[in-house]
Amino acid sequence: MRTLYFNLLLLCAAVFVKGLTDEQKERIKKFHMECSAESHVNPEMIAKARKGEFTEDPSFMKHLFCFAKKAGLQNDAGEIQVDVLRAKLGAELKDDAATDKLISMCAIQKETPEKTAFDSVKCYYENTPTHISLTS
Template sequence: MNNLFANQLPENEKQSLKRIHDHCQSNSATNVDEDLLRKLPQNIDNPQVGAHMLCMSVGAGLQKQNGQLDKDAIKNKISVVTQDKSLVDGLVTKCAVQKETPEKTAVTMWTCFVKNNVNYIHVL
């Protein structure tokens, strides 16, 4: 772990994220080269990455179908992987920011998770 405050992602959450990822990859509209996902911060403006990350966000319950963030769900998921609960609200404020499009919102949020060691991610 890179972060003293991080908890391991529970197995059921890992499996759920993998199922969501596989579902998003099976659709030509949301399929993306996994190398782009491995370098998410460098591909934040890639439209296909945005489509995939929106699919992931909706599947995980972090965004609604209309692209609006579900801050309660985001807080819950961040809490799962953050030992120091005093950090959770700050991470939600930092990472759960509505952007100009649902796709941009999704990719920016997941990138924020990566940059802040919020380990609610599916390892490729």
């Protein structure tokens, strides 16, 4: 499997994972595989997103929303779970002000759950200096 890049969510986007256990990394890989099967996303879109090229393709957006749900960042209705997001970001950033700023910039509800996931992941990617890599 290719290297997977996640920034908070990555989250889908995105998830900050520097301190993740092997078990948590395996769950992330499992989520990715399950969401890929469900969304039928073109692997090239994921490869492009790793490089910062985000395509507003319905299957890619569906993939990101699926991942966000499995990670607990959005509920089934597509609502952003700010407390979960704050806990995950806060654990990584270790700076409450930076965490709150990133959430206020990127965790914005959109017209659809998929658009919310897509825009959030893109925003996190563009506004975080480090992009996390998981190798499988």
